[in-house]
Amino acid sequence: MLKKRKLVLYGKQLDYVPGLRRDLRELHISDNYLTILPEMPRKLKILDCSSNYITSLPNNLQNLVQLICSDNNLEELPELSRYLVKLICSSNRLITLPSLSNCLTELYCDNNRLIFLPKLPPTLRILNCSYNGLTKMPKFPESLEKVDCNHNLLTFLPWIPKRMRQLRYYVGESNMNCDWEFPTLVEIALYYVPENTKAGISELDEKLKSRKLCKKCGKLSHPRKNIIDAYTRFGKIPIRANRCWKCSQGKNS
Numbered sequence: 591m592l593k594k595r596k597l598v599l600y601g602k603q604l605d606y607v608p609g610l611r612r613d614l615r616e617l618h619i620s621d622n623y624l625t626i627l628p629e630m631p632r633k634l635k636i637l638d639c640s641s642n643y644i645t646s647l648p649n650n651l652q653n654l655v656q657l658i659c660s661d662n663n664l665e666e667l668p669e670l671s672r673y674l675v676k677l678i679c680s681s682n683r684l685i686t687l688p689s690l691s692n693c694l695t696e697l698y699c700d701n702n703r704l705i706f707l708p709k710l711p712p713t714l715r716i717l718n719c720s721y722n723g724l725t726k727m728p729k730f731p732e733s734l735e736k737v738d739c740n741h742n743l744l745t746f747l748p749w750i751p752k753r754m755r756q757l758r759y760y761v762g763e764s765n766m767n768c769d770w771e772f773p774t775l776v777e778i779a780l781y782y783v784p785e786n787t788k789a790g791i792s793e794l795d796e797k798l799k800s801r802k803l804c805k806k807c808g809k810l811s812h813p814r815k816n817i818i819d820a821y822t823r824f825g826k827i828p829i830r831a832n833r834c835w836k837c838s839q840g841k842n843s
Contacts, residue, residue: 700738
């Protein structure tokens, strides 16, 4: 019975969707040649229509738990299900997103044309909004653990929740500077474009070095020399909370 409620039509070179059972729960129809989808069964819980040429989604998706519609030609999304837990809408042409479900835990909206994000739900754990045109971020919920906001136009980040364990933030021609408070982050990855490295480091260093001392060796966690050395050697800057660069790399053992 469960198999009959799940339909997998991955990579079948379809240009239309065949008739669907009314009691269908899962539809996996990615990697085809679809440009439009018909009305979906009302009891559908999971829809994967990624890697097609779809320009719009049907409006009767009110009971979905997972929606995966990445790699299409979507310019907008319909009203989202209030039960939605996971939304992957990467690599489309989206300018805005509709209101998000209060049950949402994962949001991947990277590689679009977004200029702002809606209010983030209190249950969100993972957010990837990289490669967009965002100029500011909404308030981060306390539940947030991982954020990737690389390659935007950000000049400010909101307060970072204590639960967050990973932040990826690009400082350079796109994200020019940052202003944040650091809780007990495990990893913060900051990437700099070569032509703007010195300016980015100088601005960042002034904000960081006055706030944190390394709990292991007692030195400044983010002195300018360590930041430049890290970039020169690795092309990226790993910073661990309350640790100087040497301690975070295990050099001061």
